[in-house]
Amino acid sequence: MGRFLTRLIDAQARWARPFGDFNHRWLSALFRPLGPLKDFLHGRWLGHPLHPAATDIPIGILGMVIVFDLIGQPVAADVSLVAGIVFMVASALAGFADYADTDGTARVRATVHATLMVGALLLYGLSLVLRAGEPVDRTVPFVLSVMAFLILTAGAYVGGDVVYALGNMVSRHAFRGAGTKWLPLDLDAAVELPENTPVKAKLGINTLVLVRRGTTLHALHDTCAHAGGPLSGGTVVDDCIECPWHGSRFDLATGHARRGPTVYDQPRYEVRMGESGWEARRAAD
Numbered sequence: 402m403g404r405f406l407t408r409l410i411d412a413q414a415r416w417a418r419p420f421g422d423f424n425h426r427w428l429s430a431l432f433r434p435l436g437p438l439k440d441f442l443h444g445r446w447l448g449h450p451l452h453p454a455a456t457d458i459p460i461g462i463l464g465m466v467i468v469f470d471l472i473g474q475p476v477a478a479d480v481s482l483v484a485g486i487v488f489m490v491a492s493a494l495a496g497f498a499d500y501a502d503t504d505g506t507a508r509v510r511a512t513v514h515a516t517l518m519v520g521a522l523l524l525y526g527l528s529l530v531l532r533a534g535e536p537v538d539r540t541v542p543f544v545l546s547v548m549a550f551l552i553l554t555a556g557a558y559v560g561g562d563v564v565y566a567l568g569n570m571v572s573r574h575a576f577r578g579a580g581t582k583w584l585p586l587d588l589d590a591a592v593e594l595p596e597n598t599p600v601k602a603k604l605g606i607n608t609l610v611l612v613r614r615g616t617t618l619h620a621l622h623d624t625c626a627h628a629g630g631p632l633s634g635g636t637v638v639d640d641c642i643e644c645p646w647h648g649s650r651f652d653l654a655t656g657h658a659r660r661g662p663t664v665y666d667q668p669r670y671e672v673r674m675g676e677s678g679w680e681a682r683r684a685a686d
């Protein structure tokens with residue numbers, strides 16, 4: 402069943418890819434001057450993606466619209482519909498912020514997800530307009546809200562797929578161990594690193610990015626927590642390193658996320674000069 406649905410979703414790529422690319426362009430232009438708002442919508446303040454947390458609210462409320470209609474509580478159904486639409490729009494704003502930083506297959510599936518959700522929202526809006534006319538027969542607005550809920554459920558499935566199957570907005574360090582053993586750093590002890598310039602170095606199976614500032618050597622994991630971009634290809638901005646892919650910034654001294662789209666901190670490493678050269682270990686958070 403899952404494989405069939407995945408094929409069905411991916412079959413939409415013919416229209417979803419160009420449409421997603423188009424949306425990516427206007428969303429990037431829209432959010433470019435609105436950095437703090439975009440950060441808020443990503444959920445950096447929460448330390449957790451805001452969109453998936455927010456979507457549970459309208460889905461629950463809009464499910465109750467059907468229940469209230471079925472048990473003959475039209476006022477409760479209509480009030481729930483208004484509340485559901487308001488919360489749906491609010492969670493869509495958070496979703497658009499995340500959508501603006503998707504790439505490849507994640508962008509295609511997110512486009513299918515967003516299109517289904519907008520379709521459901523339009524049907525809910527139409528149902529609300531018909532209800533506002535206080536019709537004697539509420540069959541049509543009821544059927545519209547049931548159709549909208551089915552589309553909403555399909556959209557939620559595709560949205561879950563973007564997260565669970567493609568790892569969008571999942572920390573790239575979710576499964577990384579936090580060993581505290583000092584390991585040799587693959588770095589020539591005789592060569593002085595350039596000031597304020599990201600340098601890549603291997604630490605066992607991990608790759609770190611190092612930035613020397615005066616006598617201090619900062620070390621973070623090289624793989625960006627947001628979507629895996631190489632921080633060693635980024636730039637140092639103020640006290641942060643900026644990812645070259647979507648512009649997330651991490652504090653060099655602490656690894657803390659200072660600008661989205663990441664909502665996760667970056668693993669930080671301690672570095673010391675050992676007896677046979679540079680050594681590093683993951684720092685306790």
Ligand code: FES
Nearest residue numbers: 625628630644647
């Ligand atoms: S991979 Fe997206 S900001 Fe780094």
